[in-house]
Amino acid sequence: MNLTFSLIKPSAMNHCEEILMAIKTGGFSILAMKSQNLTLSQVKKFYKEHAERSFFEPMCERLTLGPVLLMALYEQNGKDTPLQFRALLGATNPKDAAPGTLRKRFGIDLDFNAIHGSDSDISAIRELSFFFSGMETGLILSNSHELELLY
Numbered sequence: 100m101n102l103t104f105s106l107i108k109p110s111a112m113n114h115c116e117e118i119l120m121a122i123k124t125g126g127f128s129i130l131a132m133k134s135q136n137l138t139l140s141q142v143k144k145f146y147k148e149h150a151e152r153s154f155f156e157p158m159c160e161r162l163t164l165g166p167v168l169l170m171a172l173y174e175q176n177g178k179d180t181p182l183q184f185r186a187l188l189g190a191t192n193p194k195d196a197a198p199g200t201l202r203k204r205f206g207i208d209l210d211f212n213a214i215h216g217s218d219s220d221i222s223a224i225r226e227l228s229f230f231f232s233g234m235e236t237g238l239i240l241s242n243s244h245e246l247e248l249l250y
């Protein structure tokens with residue numbers, strides 16, 4: 100799939116412009132984006148796969164500390180875009196992230212790692228539809244569960 104979902108976390112919103120520039124330079128186009136304050140209940144639904152993890156509550160609370168930037172990203176002629184984008188993000192812990200990656204550049208530590216990216220095509224479809232309507236992205240989920248461009 101040549102689409103993915105990304106979210107700039109509140110702790111990195113002061114670096115939005117540099118992050119957007121790096122995303123574009125990295126070969127990704129921004130199909131849609133919006134800034135929003137998330138509620139705790141939204142975040143808990145979004146991260147529900149981590150509900151059993153010991154750090155679930157504080158991790159969710161950190162995403163409500165200020166506005167986030169939600170993005171639908173697109174890669175022209177791309178394939179495996181969620182994984183390609185995660186390469187640009189770098190390791191979950193900024194300390195382990197390769198030089199030049201977004202988490203190395205803008206993350207502080209595991210708790211404040213700047214930016215999220217979907218980890219698979221399935222997650223990207225779920226996360227894109229969690230935050231964006233088809234009207235906002237120009238995408239619809241077709242009968243074959245593939246995302247198709249509306250216009």
Ligand SMILES: Nc1ncnc2c1ncn2[C@@H]1O[C@H](COP(=O)(O)OP(=O)(O)OP(=O)(O)O)[C@@H](O)[C@H]1O
Nearest residue numbers: 149154158190191209210211212214215216217218
């Ligand atoms: N051992 C841990 N202790 C505290 N927080 C953690 C730990 N592991 C992960 N996290 C936090 O939980 C988030 C989700 O963890 P996950 O394992 O899904 O990593 P990720 O997919 O790289 O991160 P994200 O979902 O934010 O893109 C991480 O971004 C990080 O902030």
